[in-house]
Amino acid sequence: MSSVHNNIFSEIRQTVKQIPFGYVSTYGNVATALNLRDVRLVGWALHGNQDPSLPCHRVVKKDGHLASNYSLGGWQEQARRLQKEQVFFLKPNQVDLAKCFFDLTRVE
């Protein structure tokens, strides 16, 4: 990853930062909020992230399953962070979107 992003990547990060504590959003929802045609860009922007102010663990797949390739420690680490925020889980690797989904298209 490079230094400066006056591009979609910074937009993605801005959007992800709007997900409140205790809630999650999905890759697709972020993409829709930004009118992106390629959802993979969201994952790309978060891949290898080290910024603690960027809650990348709050982004999951559309059905609530955790990121299959979560960078730092795999989905188990992502699950640990979410449980710390008292997010509801249906299964060890799947959150309850019905209770914890935050729609980013509503706030933008």
Place this chain on the structure above:
DNA sequence: AAAGTGACGCATT
């Protein structure tokens, strides 16, 4: 400079 690739998701076979 060009081609390959990816924390996904939807439509098509």
Place this chain on the structure above:
DNA sequence: TAATGCGCCACTT
């Protein structure tokens, strides 16, 4: 129901 294809960005080689 499973498998495949595409998206068209940004980054890497």
